[in-house]
Amino acid sequence: MVNIGDIARAAGVARSTASYALSGKRSVSDEVRARVQRVALEMGYTPNAGARALATSKAMVIALFAQFMPDEFPPAMMQYILGVANTARDAGYDILLSSDPDGPKALKRITDSRMVDGVVLLNVAEDDDRLPVLRAASQPGALVGLPVDCTGVDVFDLDFEEAGRVMLEHLYALGHRELILVSQPEHVVERGGAYVWRLQNAALETAAAHGITLHAAFSPSAQPEIGRRLHDLLDAYPGATGLLLNNEAAAAALPTVLHERNLSAPEDLSVIGRYSDEFARSFSLPFSSIESAPDRLGRMAVRQLVRRIEKQVPEDAPHVVRFVSPEFVDRGSTAAPPRDRH
Amino acid sequence: MVNIGDIARAAGVARSTASYALSGKRSVSDEVRARVQRVALEMGYTPNAGARALATSKAMVIALFAQFMPDEFPPAMMQYILGVANTARDAGYDILLSSDPDGPKALKRITDSRMVDGVVLLNVAEDDDRLPVLRAASQPGALVGLPVDCTGVDVFDLDFEEAGRVMLEHLYALGHRELILVSQPEHVVERGGAYVWRLQNAALETAAAHGITLHAAFSPSAQPEIGRRLHDLLDAYPGATGLLLNNEAAAAALPTVLHERNLSAPEDLSVIGRYSDEFARSFSLPFSSIESAPDRLGRMAVRQLVRRIEKQVPEDAPHVVRFVSPEFVDRGSTAAPPRDRH
C-alpha cells in the first residue's frame, strides 16, 4: 500500500512537507502543494487510519450502541441507526456499530481502546448500566432516550408526556370518553423503558382531568401474542371507542385484528399510534400517529456529539437535555365515536 | 489512559515482556505472567486499537456496506445487519457500518485506510459498481447477493430460481391455474437487482410447463402507491386465484388491501410471500412464505470472510458461490382455489 513516504519521494519533498501539503495545516508553496496533491491523487494515496489515529488521538469514528433485546422491535431501530449513520458521515465520521448484548463491557473496551471519538447510545433505559461506563470514558456521549440521571451526557428524546397529552386531548375533543392505551411489553418497562410510563402517566392524568375512562395495558411485541392481546383488550372493554398505541409492533398487527373483527377506523374505532411517518409508509399503517422522529433524534444526537468532539462548545458547557415536541400526523383514523356506543 | 508502558513499569518488567505475557505469544514464567495479568486487570488496561492495528496490520474490524436506496425497504435490511454484526462479534471483530450513497468511494477510502480486515457487501446488484473497488482492495470480501461476475469474492444468496419454482409448484398442486406475481419496483431491477428476474423467470418457466397463466408485475415499495397497485392488479386479473409476493413492502400492505376488498386468505385468494420468519412475526403477516434467511446469509458471509482473513483457508482457495435453499413456511394462507372461480 502506498504511504506518505512514497508520496514524498515521488514529489521530491520531505514527508512532513507532503503531510502539510495534504492537510493544509501550514503554508506550502503553490507549486509544491500542487505537485504533492497531484502525485497523491495519481498514486491513490489514502492515509493509514491506525497511524493517523495514533498520531492525532482522533479516530474519526463514532460508536453507535444499539441493544437488541429479545422483545425489542428491530425494524423501528433501523431508522435511528440511519439517522445517526447519515449525520455522522456528513460530518466526516465513520460508524462503529455494536450490538453486543453485554453493553457495558463492549462500551468499556471500545472507548478504552480509543477506536472512537464519541459514543451514541440508543435505547437508553432509566437506569442504564452503560451510563457509568460512558461517564468514566474520556470521550463524550450522546443519548437517544431519557435516563434518570443525565449528568455528563447530552440527552435527546421525544417528549412522551406531551405525546400522551396530545393523544388524549385529540380524542376528548372529538367526544370520546372511554379509551384503551396499549403500551410496550411489561419487560420493556421492567428493563427501565421509562418512556412507557412517561406517556402512560401523562395520558392517565389528562384522562382524569377530563373524566375519561382510560384502560392502560401492556402488550407483547411479536406475533402471534400481539394479535391475541389486542382481541382480548377489545373484548374486555367493549365500551371503548378509541385505541392508543405506544407499541410499534401492535400498530403493525392492528390492521389484521380489525379485519378479523370486521371493524374499520375511524367508523367503528378511532386509532392513534406513536411511530414514524417512514414506518407508517413502509408498513402501510393507515392510522394517525404521533411522529416519533427517529431520524431527527439521531441527527440531533450526532450533531451535538460532534460539537463536543471538535470542541466547538466550551469544555465545561452544560450538558443538554432536549425534547422533541410530538407532532400529530393526521391519516384520518380518528373521528367522533360511533352513535350506537356510549 | 493507561498504556502498556504503565503496565510494564507497575509489574517491574520490560514492555515486550508485558506484551508477551498478555498475548501469550511466547512463554513467560508463570509468576511474571500472573503479575502482569493482575496489574493489567487492576489498572483497567485496554490496548490502543490504532497502535495495535499499526503494528500488526490487523484492525479486528469488518466493514459492512449497506445501501439504502430511496425505494429500498430499510426494515428488511436490519435483519441482514444483525446477522452480520452478531456473527462478527462472536468471531472477535467489530463492525464498521457504511451507509454512504457513494459506495465505491467509501469502500476505497475504508479499505485503503486499513481500518478494516475484510468487507461484507449487502444488497449486491448484478453489475455492482462496488465490486471493481473490492477486487482491487487487499482485504477479502464476501457478498450477500449474486452479481454477474463472482471472481475474487465469496458469494452467498438465496436460491431465487428455486424459490420461484417452489411457489409455483405449491399452488399448481393445489389446483391453481391463474396467478399474479408481484415483484419489487422496476427501479430495483434497473439498478441490477437480479434476484427479481431470477425468481420471476423461474416462475414463468414453471408456469409455462404446467399451463398456468402467470401475470408478472412490478410494484412500488412504499405507501400509498403499493396499496393502489395491489388493488389495480386484483382488478385487472379477476380470474387469478393466487398471489405471489417477491416484495416485502407489498406483503406488509396486503392485509389492509384484502380487508378493503373484503377478501380472506386462503378462502378467496391463496397467498405466498418471500420474506423472513422474523419479518412475518414482527409485522403480523399471516401469509405462508419462502424463508429469505437473512440472518443465515449474514452469518455465512461473515464466517467465510473470517476464514479468509485469518488464513484458515489457503490463500489461493477457490472462491465460493453458495445458495441457500428456499424453505416453504406454511402459515395456512394457501388452499385449493375457490369453487366459484375457474
Place this chain on the structure above:
DNA sequence: CTGAAAGCGCTTACAG
C-alpha cells in the same frame, strides 16, 4: 525466560 530496540505510518513541534 527476559530485555533493548526497531518499526508500523502518520503528525507536529523544532530548526533553519
Place this chain on the structure above:
DNA sequence: CTGAAAGCGCTTACAG
C-alpha cells in the same frame, strides 16, 4: 517555505 526528527502505543524479531 521546507526538512530532519521525535513521538503516538503497540508488536516482534534480535540478543543474551
